[in-house]
Amino acid sequence: MSDYIDGDWVINKRTDKNGRVYETTIFESILNGDTWELWDNWDADWKAGLDYYVDNDNEVKIKNYLIGVAKENEIDITDMDLEEMIIELDEDDEIKNSIGSAINDAESDSYVSYLYGLLKDAIEEYGPVSQMSYDDVTFTVDVEQFLSLDDEYNDDLYERCEDDITCVFDEMIGDGDINKPSFSPDERWYPDVDEKNFNENYSQIINFKRKAQRSQPLNCNNSM
Numbered sequence: 001m002s003d004y005i006d007g008d009w010v011i012n013k014r015t016d017k018n019g020r021v022y023e024t025t026i027f028e029s030i031l032n033g034d035t036w037e038l039w040d041n042w043d044a045d046w047k048a049g050l051d052y053y054v055d056n057d058n059e060v061k062i063k064n065y066l067i068g069v070a071k072e073n074e075i076d077i078t079d080m081d082l083e084e085m086i087i088e089l090d091e092d093d094e095i096k097n098s099i100g101s102a103i104n105d106a107e108s109d110s111y112v113s114y115l116y117g118l119l120k121d122a123i124e125e126y127g128p129v130s131q132m133s134y135d136d137v138t139f140t141v142d143v144e145q146f147l148s149l150d151d152e153y154n155d156d157l158y159e160r161c162e163d164d165i166t167c168v169f170d171e172m173i174g175d176g177d178i179n180k181p182s183f184s185p186d187e188r189w190y191p192d193v194d195e196k197n198f199n200e201n202y203s204q205i206i207n208f209k210r211k212a213q214r215s216q217p218l219n220c221n222n223s224m
Helices: 026-032 046-052 056-072 082-089 093-122 151-160 165-174 195-214
Strands: 010-014 021-025 129-132 137-139
Touching: 010 026, 010 151, 021 026, 021 129, 026 093, 046 093, 056 082, 056 093, 056 195, 093 129, 151 165
Parallel strands: none
Antiparallel strands: 010 021, 129 137
């Protein structure tokens, strides 16, 4: 893709045991939908998440869990709201961290969509995009609009490419006859949190934690 769009860069490198170096670029990651590592907001404000994003279903799950914790520890929560219950009872920060994690995941998904849209917009400067994935990027170009006014040069291009219009386009790109569109993310951009996405992420996290807790082996000490 970097042959046609300016702005690609290497986001990570790895070396195998034989010393071969493998690079992953931002374009590859966008097309593969694998840009989660580019967004990291593990300092997300769990209180804001509770106030603005947690829906009623997840509020009930949190509250029911904390009521159980309060009963086990004989703590009076009669006059506490949900935020106060979390502060008082979430000693291991599981609820705080799970809310923060769901915010980070939702923001990461928003960032992926933003980068994908930017790359697609850049490609569409050539023409309509009909396919855009890791396996294939297909777009339609009116190559004639880029042809030189020099008929001799054009004839040479077509001769080199044996009248293959795709080859002609690639040759013009390689020769610098076409100004390539630019992919340039705005550093000031900040993702929105989609509430539906957030609550789906949060439900998966909290359900996973519950399953993990239920699967913990019991410690039974039988004395004779």
